[in-house]
Amino acid sequence: MTNRKMMDQLADLQKSLNIDCEKCCGLCCVALYCMKTDGFPDNKAAGVPCRYLRSDFRCDIHDRLAEQKMKGCLGYDCFGAGQKVTQKMGKNGNWKTNPQKAKELFQTFTVVFQLHQMAWYLLEAWALSSDQKQQTEITALIVENEQLTAKAADAMLNTDVAVYREKVNRILKQISHQVAVMPANKKMTKDFLGKNLSGKNFDGSDFSMALMIAANLEGASLRGSNFLGADLRDANIKNTDLSKSLFLTQMQINATSGNLKTKLPKNLVRPLHW
Ligand code: SF4
Ligand code: SF4
Known part of the structure; x- marks a missing residue:
């Protein structure tokens, strides 16, 4: 692959890690376990929709989150996992229209969140590295990341994220030592x-x-x-x-x-x- 093509692909990946709530079925407001003390409206179990989540998946108090000191809501960022998993459902609808699939959808969301977070760090690590061999190793991990998130939900849930994380952490540690x-x-x-x-x-x-x-x-x-x-x-x-x-x-x-x-x-x- 040419360097130009590689740079374009990395730029596209970087863009896909930005949240796009318009294309999401409000996953973070349902799938996650929340605590009032962390700045969410209520203590809520994973899989239970927040009481402020509207039927169109928008937040009913979006404009008042700061005024109501909802720091947890204001701070949350899913690294683009929400829209990715929502789009993945395609004609299978969403957690509301297809409740049988809801549990799988929420689990997939948490896995993609972790993978996207690692992709975020890998992109920065790639840019920081000046060693071609190291960049090749990081590129391979980025490609593996994209392959993992492209899998169907059931296959993705069988992925051993811990094994992948270990490889990512090793390279991030190397880069951290190099820049310190x-x-x-x-x-x-x-x-x-x-x-x-x-x-x-x-x-x-x-x-x-x-x-x-x-x-x-x-x-x-x-x-x-x-x-x-x-x-x-x-x-x-x-x-x-x-x-x-x-x-x-x-x-x-x-x-x-x-x-x-x-x-x-x-x-x-x-x-x-x-
Ligand atoms: S899961 Fe992500 S994309 Fe979906 S509503 Fe939450 S922050 Fe937005
Ligand atoms: S208050 Fe709004 S942003 Fe926060 S969890 Fe509820 S619906 Fe989501």
Whole structure:
């Protein structure tokens, strides 16, 4: 495959990982288990529709989510799994018109969510790598990812996602070490809960899997900082430049508090509720 064709395919995949709720049957509002304490309207079991989900699969309180402090709803992002699984159902309808298929549909959604999340990270890993052999390995994992999500629901549910995840994690770890400016033997704390990091220089720091709930990152320098899996709920990123930060996802950004001066990486959008 030519490099140009490869780049086009990766760009198409990146686009498909953006949510398109118009093409979805409200899967996240039904399939997931939710807790009121996490910013959802009620404690709700997986498979039970939210009381605010309308018959056209739109949210009845969409315009009031911020006012009602529904942080869980505002923050959620399915990496495009919702529309993909809905389209997959095709003439089989949706969880409402075809209740016999509902359980399978919800399970498929959670599997595609995980695979799409890994695809998101792999795309960034590919762009960060300058080693052709490593890029080939990442490309193979991306192709495998697309093949897995293209499977029929029953075949996909028999997929061992854990085995695939292990391969993805290995390559992400490699890339994380390559981009870190700190020596591998110098361990940085992962606990930044409520810490004031405002204005400090964290260029190239490894915040992967760090606990950063309510941390104040306002104006901090974060070029090349790795946020893979970091918990950024309620972190303050007002007036902060994250445009060169690594492994951020829309779900992480949605959960933070930013403003018009916050700069984001190109593949992320400014949340409407900021
Ligand atoms: S599952 Fe995804 S696409 Fe569907 S409504 Fe939820 S966020 Fe939107
Ligand atoms: S409040 Fe709206 S967005 Fe939140 S779970 Fe219910 S229907 Fe979905």
